[in-house]
Amino acid sequence: MNPTVHETAVLNFQPMTGAAFARPVRLQPFAMIAPDVIIGPGAIIYAGCTIGEGSRICPQAHIREGVVIGKRCVIGVGVRIGYDAIIGDDVQIMDDTHISGGTRIGDGTFVSVHVAMVNDDRPAGYKWKGVTPVTVGKGCVIGCGAKLRPGVTIGDGATVGMGAVVTRDVPAGATVKGMPARMDAPSPYATALADGTVYENWP
Numbered sequence: 001m002n003p004t005v006h007e008t009a010v011l012n013f014q015p016m017t018g019a020a021f022a023r024p025v026r027l028q029p030f031a032m033i034a035p036d037v038i039i040g041p042g043a044i045i046y047a048g049c050t051i052g053e054g055s056r057i058c059p060q061a062h063i064r065e066g067v068v069i070g071k072r073c074v075i076g077v078g079v080r081i082g083y084d085a086i087i088g089d090d091v092q093i094m095d096d097t098h099i100s101g102g103t104r105i106g107d108g109t110f111v112s113v114h115v116a117m118v119n120d121d122r123p124a125g126y127k128w129k130g131v132t133p134v135t136v137g138k139g140c141v142i143g144c145g146a147k148l149r150p151g152v153t154i155g156d157g158a159t160v161g162m163g164a165v166v167t168r169d170v171p172a173g174a175t176v177k178g179m180p181a182r183m184d185a186p187s188p189y190a191t192a193l194a195d196g197t198v199y200e201n202w203p
């Protein structure tokens with residue numbers, strides 16, 4: 001089945017260039033959109049991105065250049081995914097979430113609404129200083145409103161609670177919550193993914 005693209009969606013938008021923009025960019029090739037993809041009203045799909053078979057891009061989503069979205073993903077209303085991010089298969093990213101450039105999200109992960117994964121720990125206005133992306137493993141759950149600081153890694157099967165502010169790496173299978181995030185009871189995945197000793201590294 002061919003992709004279905006709403007008439008108000010924008011395809012192959014080129015990234016803006018010039019001295020006013022922080023990151024050096026180049027002209028991008030056409031986006032690669034697999035069969036059975038649905039792109040909703042008002043979505044903006046930049047040139048140079050790839051969207052896997054069976055994925056759903058909801059209204060007003062914004063997918064930047066170089067992004068790779070796997071198969072059977074759901075990208076919610078108003079989601080922003082920054083340049084060169086890689087999203088695995090069967091990932092769900094819910095409404096109004098911000099995924100900064102370079103982020104990696106593993107297969108089967110669920111990201112709730114209003115989550116922010118940021119990559120700039122050296123802000124300097126529009127001067128390009130490089131970034132430190134977030135990495136999220138396979139089978140994770142990121143709760144509503146969670147904030148992940150630049151460079152953190154969320155291990156496979158970990159759970160980040162609603163509203164948590166994650167300032168350091170989360171071990172595989174762990175559950176964290178609070179501001180800043182602290183270790184809670186193990187997630188249901190912990191037995192399969194960790195032997196328990198990793199929890200001793202957290203207060």
